[in-house]
Amino acid sequence: MKIVIIGGGAGGLSTASNIRKYDKKAKITVITRDENIAYSPCAIPYVLSGQVDQFQDIIMHQPEDYLERDIKVITRAEVVEVSTSLNIIRYNLLESDSNSLQDESYDLPYDYLVIATGGAPITPPIEGADLKGVFKIRTIGDGETIKEWAQHSSKVVVVGAGLIGLEIAFGLKKMGLDVTVNEMLPQIVPRSLDPSMATIVQKYLESEGIKVILGKGMEKVAGQDQVEGVIFEDDVLEADMIIMATGVRPETKLAKMAGCELGRWAVKVNQKMQTSVPNIYAVGDCVEVVDAITGQPTQSPLGSTAVRQAKIAAKNIAGVESEFKPVLNAMVSKIGELEFGSVGLTESFATHNGLEVICGKSRALTKARYYPGAKRIDVLMICDLKGRIIGCQLIAKERVAERVDTMALAIAKGVTCQELATTEFSYAPPVSMVIDPIILAAEDACEKLKQFHTTRNNNCG
Template sequence: MRVVVIGYGTAGQTAASFAKKFDENAEVIVIERHSYPIYHPCSLPMVLSGKFSLDELYERKPWPGVEVITGAEAKEIDKERRIVKYEKNGTYNEIEYDSLVLAMGLKPTFPPVKGMDLEGVGTVWDIESVKNLKIGDKVAVVGGSATGIEVSAELSKTGRKVYLFEMMEQLMPGKVDPPISSLVAKKLTEMGVEVRVKSPLREILGKDRVEGIDVGERIDVDSVIVVTGAKPNSDLARKSGIEVGETGGVKVNERMETSVKGIFAAGDVAEVRDLITGLPTTTGLASTALVQGKVAGCNAVGGNEVYKGALSPFIVTLGDYQFGGVGLTSSQAERLGIRHETMRIMASDLPKYNKERDRVVLWAVVGEDGRLLGAQIFGKREVRGRLMFLTLAIEMGLRVQDIRKIPIPYHPDICDVNDPISMLSDVFHLIHKS
């Protein structure tokens, strides 16, 4: 049996390796457009501060038994003949498959403004884009996404003057609610980043290279990094007659199988079901791409794995702090007409006698029946661990008051005995006791 995987990001790597794990006799071949087999895009912002070098982000050895054809771009899928046509070094080739996994990921989107072609304008997307960056002393980062925030934070460590511009009213719109977003903006400001919201990019100014930007006023900068968004890289699927959904992602069922039998999709290119709302969604997260890749890879060699739906947990670093979220935000719930309430807990992350203690903020979105629908956390310690706990709680359909009797590991060097999650549950229980 031959499994062909298009794309070797997180979803493609996982699908290929799990296909080989579950059927060691399967022939697994990957078509990857980059000239290198594996890299880690989530670490690219840290390259800008010198924490990592680009060379450290490469992994040159694919999974044992998996053949990776690098520098190759898939151009067409012939569903009837079960053939993928791809181009490498100007030569067109064909490869037959028994099962096919689409893992082409996302492609960046840029605002249609004048000046995008000036020297000094770049993005942080892949190894090549970071290599091509020409960063001066005054940098405008356009886009208040997770990438924009991390790029700004990392550049601030280098002593440069950094501006962060977001067209919406808050950073991370649609991903976190205003109370958490305001904490993020405040921390960035403390790090020396000048944060401007409600500031859409109108034009990049300059003759041959960047001299400034227009965001309703002129700001003089000598370089611009644009990280304004991305969309599923689904053009190949659409052109090949594979159904693409309303989000722009390739439609899949719970087995990660597309509208064409024997063709699967996983990761950022796939349109899946939101676990809470049941609505179609795309995730754009390595964590969900990993899980989807496991399901697609196993099923590509005859398995019957099921992907229940996306909760999309994420975490972002911000100097010594982190923030993240999972599930629905309050703004999403309101837009969808889902009746809910919100709760906010601010607590110490270590015992009060510990001089290193700091505050952690937990924001929860709770449904009418008391079920946890979403949560966001900002703090210095244990953000990831708490998000993992809350992700599991949402997936299991737990009510907030159910959480109060679950013991949470304690050590005074790591956390306080009464964890903020337990405190939130206790407060909710007392409010709704009657």
Template sequence: MKVAVIGCTHAGTAAINNILKLYPQVEIDVFEKNDNVSFLSCGIALYVGGVVNDANGLFYASVEQFEKQGVRMHMNHEVTSCDVNKKQLVAKDMKTNEITAVDYDKLIITSGSWPVTPPIPGSNLENVLLCKNFAHANEIIARSASVENVVVVGAGYIGVELVEAFEQNGKNVTLIDSEERILNRYLDEAFTAPVEKSFEQRGITLALGQTVSEFAGTDVVEKVITDQGEYKADLVVMCIGFRPNTQLFNGQIDMLGNGAIVVNEYMQTSVADVYAAGDCCAVNYNATKQPAYIPLATNAVRMGTLVAHNLVKPVLAHPGTQGTSGLKIYNHNIASTGLTERAAAMSGLSVDSAYIEDTYRPEFMPENALIQLKLVYETDTHRIVGAQVISDTDFTQAINTISVCIANNMTIEQLALTDFFFQPHFNKPVNYLNQVALDAMAKENAKAAEGLSKEHAVLV
């Protein structure tokens, strides 16, 4: 069996590793535009900030390792055409322009994503950079060394991590985003306000609710112009999101409106013998029960693993995702899973929430810490669909627990009565996960009682 793989970051690497274990006799051809594989882009901010000194630590597989196992690695190769019905692809060596044509039995599309790059005037100026791959990371490191004023455009996870890294490197930092809050897609205001306060206390300029209209300068960027002001900039890093890298398959494979390839639970696309995994495709989102585009390394690794297991026949189904993610900014330990109330409303779900802000240990303990925790649930079924946490102490693993709750369609009642241990060093007699669910139950019981009271009044 001949297998062709397009792209080799998280999903591609996971697929290849597992194919080699499951089917050691398979012939594998890998086509990758970069000269490396398995780059952990989530570590770019740590690299920029000097937390990670050796960039080689941001890789967990190598071209040489795969080649020793018989994989034909076509590095610096761009796939220029692919006929999924004829099972043929053509690739060009980006250094020599040499053309390679390959026939295959199975195709694995793990082409990933690429940063969104709106047509802003001045985008072609020197020092206006993207933040995605190893080359970008090295470029950011090299160019930031001699600059003073850095502007980050985009207040998602990568953007805010870079802001922290640049500030700790002594730069004057401005963060621009069209939304009124940072991390707007993932967290509610109670969870973003502490981070914004920390940024402002450290002299970071938050230019929120503003849209970039132009990058200005002569050859090299000198300032960023928005619809509300101007900001000095010796370096600009664009972090406004990602789009699926799937243009090659337009009209050949079913996709969502944004270009994300639609796959079933076995990672099969709408075309036989064509599989997709990672940032190039959609995944079933358990919070909404619908396909969604959630580009996370965790999703990519799982999906790539599943491609390998289902390559010959469908044997292992994808359990779906909750989009669970975590973040550490300064002293803030943050994590979220599933939907915020705003995202739930946009998805057509009727939801409510419970929120607690409390110490996590009994009051008699000499040392304690505050935890903020929010639980989002459907009002009609009481099914849990989301959660968020923030604290100076690391409680992020609690969100992994709620992620499991969402995956298994658990209700607030089930979480409220789940058996969690008690020990004063770690929690209170009523664990904070139990407590937030109990508060949700109390809220729903109060609604029901109010409804009965109104009904009784009408009858009387």
């Protein structure tokens, strides 16, 4: 069996490794444009901040490591054609000193093709976006270029206050730059946090010296040859560096070329991660998934999602039936000392989509009150009007990630706030409170639910 996988990120390589687990003989080839493989793009900001020493550290494997498992990896190669009638892909290598294609093409036959082409950063179509000093951030190469430029730079504007934007902002602040984050929407992390929780993260960033400008769209990048500033309708901001962290669009070109059906957001796949072309699978940022709460198509551009999808695709390709479940987009981030996470729907998203919800809140501590080093923790729990938990957000300087996972499991299992409020959790003074902050939020949600059914006021927001 011949399997060709396009993409050397988490989705592509995990598919390769997982197929090998089930099929010792399959001929597996991974093909990628990138020079590096098997690195964690979400770790790039931590190299800038100095928490990780160097970019080499975040590369987990070299192509040679895969050869040991009889997986062939071709780097710096671009797939130029997919022929579904012949079951062949055609690729050209990139020139060693540029990203132009070499003349010669090579063909690779496949029994199964896996498209794991990921996403590409979106550059807003504004004047000056192509000036020197304007950067996108996706690959290690991008990270290296940013780090180099930042060493001779003093004022940076990061455009976009999603996770990557904020993490990069913090990294550049730690490098000593004067950092401003600009977000068009009226809050940071709009995809994952509700305003009251976003404000907590924003205050932390500001306490670390990062400026935040909200609710203002950039009109153009000023400068002749090189960036000199950012121009808003009513304001100008000086800058010698701009990072465009304005989102990522799924890279669907090859899928389209192969005749795979696209959905609302990206490549359409069934629960087996199979596209509309039966022997072509797709995984990772280039596919769309189903939201576990709304049942609607959505995106889940997370490394953890890609890896879970890769397992499912690999099993099905190897003949072991397996289904990818709808997603909750469980996420967590750590910026400096602050950890924050979210799973399921935000209150804003839920209400904009016509769901009536109530919100349970708690502000408590991560350890017993008297135990040194106890940190404040904030929890926001979103429930439907029967009490079913549909979302949760947490912020603290420790112990957030695993609580996000607990809530992911709770939401996946359809747990209500009433049930969670009486659930058994562990306790020891150095690591928890006798009543966990999650339980307190669930108790508060139960109260809010009662109030709502009396007053019709959900007390959210």
